[in-house]
Amino acid sequence: MTNKRLKYAVAIISGILFISFITGFDKSKTGLTKQPQKVPTIGVLQFVSHPSLDLIYKGFVEELEREGYKDKETIHIDFQNGQADQSKLSSMSQQLISKKPDALVGIATPAAQALANQTTDIPIILGAISDPKAAGLVKDNNHPGGNITGVSDQSPVEAQVKLMKELLPTLKTIGVIYSSAEDNSQSQVDRFKTVAQKEGLTVKTYAVPSTNEISQMTHVMTGEVDAIYTPTDNTIANGFQTIVSIADEANIPIFPSVDTMVEEGGIATIGINQYDLGVQTAKMVVDVITKKKSPSDTPIYTFQTGDLVINEEKAQKLGITIPKTIKEEAKK
Amino acid sequence: MIVSTIGQGILWSVLGLGIYLTYRILDFPDLTTEGSFPLGGAICVTAITNGVSPIVATLLGMIGGMLAGLTTGLLYTKGKIPVILSGILVMSALNSVMLFVMKSPNLSLLNQPKLFSLLSFANLPANFDVVLIGLIIIAIVIACLLGFLNTDLGQAYIATGDNEVMAKSLGIHTDKMKILGLVVSNGLIGLSGALIAQSDGYADINKGIGVIVIGLASIILGELLFGELTMIERFIAIVVGSIIYQLLILAVIKLSFDTTYLKFYSSVILGICLIIPELSRKFGNKKGGATND
Numbered sequence: 001m002t003n004k005r006l007k008y009a010v011a012i013i014s015g016i017l018f019i020s021f022i023t024g025f026d027k028s029k030t031g032l033t034k035q036p037q038k039v040p041t042i043g044v045l046q047f048v049s050h051p052s053l054d055l056i057y058k059g060f061v062e063e064l065e066r067e068g069y070k071d072k073e074t075i076h077i078d079f080q081n082g083q084a085d086q087s088k089l090s091s092m093s094q095q096l097i098s099k100k101p102d103a104l105v106g107i108a109t110p111a112a113q114a115l116a117n118q119t120t121d122i123p124i125i126l127g128a129i130s131d132p133k134a135a136g137l138v139k140d141n142n143h144p145g146g147n148i149t150g151v152s153d154q155s156p157v158e159a160q161v162k163l164m165k166e167l168l169p170t171l172k173t174i175g176v177i178y179s180s181a182e183d184n185s186q187s188q189v190d191r192f193k194t195v196a197q198k199e200g201l202t203v204k205t206y207a208v209p210s211t212n213e214i215s216q217m218t219h220v221m222t223g224e225v226d227a228i229y230t231p232t233d234n235t236i237a238n239g240f241q242t243i244v245s246i247a248d249e250a251n252i253p254i255f256p257s258v259d260t261m262v263e264e265g266g267i268a269t270i271g272i273n274q275y276d277l278g279v280q281t282a283k284m285v286v287d288v289i290t291k292k293k294s295p296s297d298t299p300i301y302t303f304q305t306g307d308l309v310i311n312e313e314k315a316q317k318l319g320i321t322i323p324k325t326i327k328e329e330a331k332k
Numbered sequence: 333m334i335v336s337t338i339g340q341g342i343l344w345s346v347l348g349l350g351i352y353l354t355y356r357i358l359d360f361p362d363l364t365t366e367g368s369f370p371l372g373g374a375i376c377v378t379a380i381t382n383g384v385s386p387i388v389a390t391l392l393g394m395i396g397g398m399l400a401g402l403t404t405g406l407l408y409t410k411g412k413i414p415v416i417l418s419g420i421l422v423m424s425a426l427n428s429v430m431l432f433v434m435k436s437p438n439l440s441l442l443n444q445p446k447l448f449s450l451l452s453f454a455n456l457p458a459n460f461d462v463v464l465i466g467l468i469i470i471a472i473v474i475a476c477l478l479g480f481l482n483t484d485l486g487q488a489y490i491a492t493g494d495n496e497v498m499a500k501s502l503g504i505h506t507d508k509m510k511i512l513g514l515v516v517s518n519g520l521i522g523l524s525g526a527l528i529a530q531s532d533g534y535a536d537i538n539k540g541i542g543v544i545v546i547g548l549a550s551i552i553l554g555e556l557l558f559g560e561l562t563m564i565e566r567f568i569a570i571v572v573g574s575i576i577y578q579l580l581i582l583a584v585i586k587l588s589f590d591t592t593y594l595k596f597y598s599s600v601i602l603g604i605c606l607i608i609p610e611l612s613r614k615f616g617n618k619k620g621g622a623t624n625d
Contacts, residue, residue, distance in 0.1 A: 006558045006565055009572045013338060017463060020335045024457020049592065080585070081592045086539045087546060088581065088594055090532050091337065095585045098333045110536055113440055117533025136440025136534070180431060181537055183438040209427055 040069070040103075040289045041076045043096030045115055047108035048084040050237055051260055052274045056107055056127050059278025060285075067286050082111060089114035097122065102289045105281060106150075108234070109135050109183050116148055123288045123295045126150025127281040128274075130232070131187045132300055141300040149295040151280045152302045153232055155188065155257040157195045159270040159305060160229075164255055165199060167268060167320055168227060173202045174255075175225035177217060177243065179235035180207035188231035188257070211239035218243050222250035230256045230266075240264055253318050259309045267318065268310045268330075272303045336459040337582045341550075341575030342466035343527045346473060347543060348550035348570045350397075350520030353477075356551065357493040358513050363419030365521050365547065366540035367426030368400040372522030373529030373539055374430040377439045380530075386447040390526045397522015398515045400426060405511030423540070430537045438536045446530040462531055469527070473520065474567045480516075481563060489513060521547075542595070549602055550574030556605050577601075 044060070046053055057079075061071060069075035078099055080092040093114045096104060104119070106112030107127040115124050116137055126132055130153055131141070138144035141152070164171055174196060178185040193203045204225055206217045214236070221228060228247055230236045236243070237258070244265030247254050256266040259273055280301055287293040310330045315322050347369065354360040376393035380386055400422055407418035431437065451461040480486045491499040492509040499506050529535040554566070554573030561569055584597045 003558075003561070003565065006561065006569055006572065009557065009576075010568065013572065013575060016334060017338060021457060021460060024335070024460065083592060083594060084538070085542055085595060086532075086536060087528075087542060090340065091578070091582055091585060094333055094336055095582070109438060110534070113438075113442075113534045114532060116442060135438065136442040139443075179437075181427075181437045183436060186436055 039074060039076050041078060041099055041101040042103050042105060042285060042289075043078045043099065043101040043115075044080070044105045044107065045089070045092055045096060045111040046079070046081045047089075047111040048234065049081060050234060052232070052237055052258055053107055053128065053234075055260070055274035056278040056281065059275035060105065060127065060282045061278075063279040063282035064286070067282070069286070082114075086110055086114075090118070093118045103285050105285060112137055112148075112150075120147055122147065124148045124150070125281055125284050125288065125295070126152075126300070128153040128232075128277055130154045130184045134187050135183055138300065141302075143297065144300065145296050147295050149298040149300060150284060151277055152300050153184075153272055153274075153277055154191075154302055155232060155272055156270055156304065156306050157188075157192050160255065160257065161192075161195050161199050161201070163268060163270055163308070163326070164227065164229075165201075166323060166326060167315075168253065171201065171226050173204060173225045174227050174229050175204045175206060175221040176229045176231070177206045177208065177214070177221060177236060178231050179233050180209055182233055182235060185231050185233040185236075188233075192229060192231065208235065211235055211242075214239040214242045215246065218246040222247060222252050225252065228252060228254045230254065230261065232257045237261070248317075251318055253314070253320065259307055262309045262311050265314065266311060267314050267320065268308070268322075268326075270306045270308050272306045276303075334579070334582075335457075335463060337578045338575050339459050339462035339466055340528075340531070341578035342463060342470055342571065343524060343531060344546055344578065345470060345550055345571040345574035346524035346527065347521055347547045348554075348574050349473060349477065349567060350517045350524065351544070351547035352551055352567075352570060353517040353520070354513055355548070357490060358510060359493060360415050360510075360513070361419075362404065362514060362517065363416060363544070364400055364404045364422045364514070364518050365419075365544050366542075367423035368397040368518040368521045368540075369525040369528075369543045370535065370537055370540040371400055371426050371430055371433075372397045372525030373535040374434050374439070374525075374537065375522075376526035377441055377529050377535035378433050380441060380444050380446070381439060386445050386450070386530065390447055390523065390530070393526030393529075394519050394523040397525065398519035400522070401514040401516070401518025402511065404518070405514040408514075409507040409510055427537055434535065434537070437538075438534060440534045441530065442533060446533075447527070448530060466527070469523075470571055473523075474564070477567065478564055485512075545598070545602070546574075546577065549577045549598075552602065553577055553605055556608060 071077045078096055082089045097118055104115050104122055104124045105127055106115045109129050112126050112129055132138045133141050138148050176189055178189050196203050206221055208214050208217050240261055253267040256269050257271050259271040262269055308330045354362040372393035375396040376389045379389035379392050404418045404422045407413045408415045448461040448465050488504045489509045492506045496506050550570050550573040553576050554569035558569045580601050
């Protein structure tokens with residue numbers, strides 16, 4: 001009996017494969033026989049939910065609406081969230097591609113890689129990838145040359161270091177805490193190190209394998225550095241409250257790279273507004289689906305400046321006086 | 333779409349076979365899996381990006397997994413550390429080993445040759461390269477496993493899992509058998525990690541999270557749907573179970589459930605599968621869970 005059932009199962013699977021194999025030869029491989037649709041379809045794959053990435057998606061959807069593409073009316077947005085489970089990303093990518101979208105959007109590196117691996121002809125727009133070239137997504141950040149382009153979330157490090165020196169004239173040693181498990185962080189930390197050392201600061205780096213080690217690492221850090229810098233990093237974003245509470249005890253200021261983290265207990269930053277990243281991603285998607293631009297010759301968009309954000313309450317607590325010029329510059 | 337899912341199922345089934353060797357035959361919960369799986373991918377992708385041929389790179393990934401299993405086995409038998417703890421120790425140490433190998437947490441294979449591009453000359457319909465290569469590998473793996481289990485050594489291995497005290501009294505070196513099991517099992521897990529990394533197009537140190545569930549799912553589904561089987565049928569059932577699990581996940585995604593809660597759905601699916609035999613016994617239904625595709 002049982003034996004029979006297994007035979008049936010194998011026969012069914014073989015049958016499906018055989019039929020697909022026969023019909024697979026008739027169709028063109030990539031579904032280029034697309035009929036023009038009235039409503040464009042966009043497939044979005046987000047790697048995981050956390051405040052920064054969710055804000056990118058929010059900015060993306062709202063900007064599309066402003067440009068006249070309202071979800072479910074004048075555009076169809078197909079959204080999948082991998083929740084950090086990489087084994088599901090490739091199934092989700094296939095699901096998005098099976099709807100024959102006009103463009104795909106990958107939010108965070110693993111999501112973008114999963115999409116890039118599945119298609120070489122549907123345009124892919126990257127949201128929030130620090131260095132697409134390093135992640136192996138494009139040949140060159142200025143001349144992508146394939147079906148991929150997008151927005152880099154590389155923070156304006158030069159401006160950030162300048163801000164630190166203005167707020168803390170006596171600053172000598174700065175500690176950087178970042179995740180050793182994320183591609184995004186490594187390239188940012190390297191850039192920060194180069195820029196800060198040029199400015200005469202000593203940089204100490206502290207890599208953590210996961211959120212569980214943040215507490216220990218921050219305790220070590222607070223004894224060795226004058227200030228803390230955090231890159232745009234999912235692990236650190238998730239464990240940021242731990243860093244804040246320990247740094248507060250030791251009266252050490254934190255300079256994050258993301259504006260939302262200033263509100264959560266950092267002191268100040270010149271950061272890229274995550275919402276704006278989403279807005280820029282949406283603009284690029286619109287350019288691509290209206291055939292204004294093609295991904296292969298659209299350079300990766302990098303923000304040159306960011307918003308200056310200050311947490312004045314925190315500055316008072318730490319006894320840091322904020323120069324007038326900076327106060328005026330900071331957007332309220 | 334369905335073909336690529338079947339292809340994924342075939343590649344994941346190598347993991348199921350690896351877990352079966354320890355989980356079912358030796359009754360070991362081996363947690364090395366979540367480290368040896370991404371390790372296989374990390375070694376394989378690093379080798380390919382350094383110009384090694386995909387076939388050799390895939391084998392290197394498998395060897396990496398074997399070494400991980402060996403470490404766990406030695407900690408367990410020689411160091412007398414409980415097997416769960418040994419697995420956890422090795423799993424978390426491998427996180428750093430992968431960083432050392434790849435020099436970064438994530439490495440892409442874009443525009444690099446893969447094992448599946450060996451078939452590019454044949455101009456097959458989409459995704460059939462994965463299915464064919466997967467089937468060839470599965471055939472080789474199952475043949476090797478059956479060959480091994482039918483030798484004296486393999487019989488001794490099964491005996492160790494059945495009754496360790498008896499096996500010892502027959503003069504079987506049970507410790508050696510356990511090490512052997514962990515080595516072969518994690519070799520297969522590393523192999524499947526190498527294959528999945530190539531089909532996904534990148535290796536990542538976090539790829540191991542949750543893979544034990546996928547492996548157990550294929551074993552459980554195979555047992556549930558097909559009941560008592562001979563060894564060869566059992567292995568084929570694991571492959572079928574793995575394919576069905578991937579199809580179930582696809583169904584969940586296809587039915588436009590909110591994928592944010594995907595892990596919850598996959599747990600529910602597995603839970604239901606485990607409850608079905610009990611339910612059918614209660615309600616006198618002779619069909620112990622038909623496929624619900």
